[in-house]
Amino acid sequence: MTHPSNATDRHDRYDATTTLVVVDVQNDFADPAGGLYVPGGDAVVPLINEQIGAARAAGATVVFTQDWHPPETPHFAKDGGTWPVHCVAGTWGAEFHPDLEVPDTAPVVRKGVDGGDGYSGFSVQDPVSGERSSTELGRLLTEAGTQRVVVTGLAGDVCVKETALDARRLGYDVVLPLRTTRMVELAPGDGERAIQQVRDAGVEVVEG
Numbered sequence: 001m002t003h004p005s006n007a008t009d010r011h012d013r014y015d016a017t018t019t020l021v022v023v024d025v026q027n028d029f030a031d032p033a034g035g036l037y038v039p040g041g042d043a044v045v046p047l048i049n050e051q052i053g054a055a056r057a058a059g060a061t062v063v064f065t066q067d068w069h070p071p072e073t074p075h076f077a078k079d080g081g082t083w084p085v086h087c088v089a090g091t092w093g094a095e096f097h098p099d100l101e102v103p104d105t106a107p108v109v110r111k112g113v114d115g116g117d118g119y120s121g122f123s124v125q126d127p128v129s130g131e132r133s134s135t136e137l138g139r140l141l142t143e144a145g146t147q148r149v150v151v152t153g154l155a156g157d158v159c160v161k162e163t164a165l166d167a168r169r170l171g172y173d174v175v176l177p178l179r180t181t182r183m184v185e186l187a188p189g190d191g192e193r194a195i196q197q198v199r200d201a202g203v204e205v206v207e208g
C-alpha cells in the first residue's frame with residue numbers, strides 16, 4: 001500500500017497488482033555514443049535497476065519495451081521523418097544498455113517493427129496511413145492482473161509520456177517516477193510540457 005506520507009518511497013510502490021513498464025533503455029538512447037542519446041540516459045540505468053529490483057521483490061510484473069525499426073522508415077529524418085537513425089533492428093544501438101538488469105523471463109515488447117511510429121508501448125502507428133495497431137503490452141497487463149502501472153525509461157517526453165498516457169486511457173492508475181527518466185527535448189521545453197500533459201491526464205508524477 002502507498003501512504004500519502006511516503007508516496008515517493010520507491011520500495012513502497014510495488015505489489016502483485018502493479019506492473020513496471022521499462023521503456024526503451026537501449027544503447028541508442030542510453031549511451032552517449034548512441035544515435036539518439038538522451039542526455040543523462042546512462043545515469044538513470046542504476047535507478048531503473050533499483051525499480052526493477054523493488055518490483056520483483058514485491059511480486060510485481062516487469063515488462064520491457066524496445067524501439068525496433070527497419071533501416072528505412074519515415075520515422076527517420078533521412079527518410080522524410082523526424083529523428084536521427086536509431087534502434088535499427090539487430091544493431092548495437094537497439095540492444096538493451098548492458099547494465100540494465102533484464103530478468104531472463106521478462107516479456108519484451110518491440111514496437112516500430114514494421115516501420116510504424118511506435119511511441120507508446122501499447123500501440124504502433126503507420127507513419128504513412130496513420131493506422132494504429134496494438135502491441136502485446138495491453139494483453140500482458142491484463143493477464144498479469146494489473147491495476148497500477150509504473151512507467152520508467154527513455155525518453156521521458158516521447159515514449160515514456162505516450163506509454164503513460166495510453167495506460168491512463170486504458171484506465172490504470174499510473175505512476176511516473178521522474179528521477180528515473182530523462183528528456184530528449186527535440187524542442188526546448190518538451191520535458192516540462194510532457195510533465196504537465198501527463199499530470200493533466202491523471203498520472204501521478206513523483207520525484208523518487
Ligand code: VGL
Pocket residue numbers: 023024029067083118119154155156158159160
Ligand atoms: C523514442 C524518439 C523516437 C523513445 C523513440 O523511445 O522515446 N523517441 N523513437
Ligand code: ZN
Pocket residue numbers: 067068069075083086087112118
Ligand atoms: Zn524510434
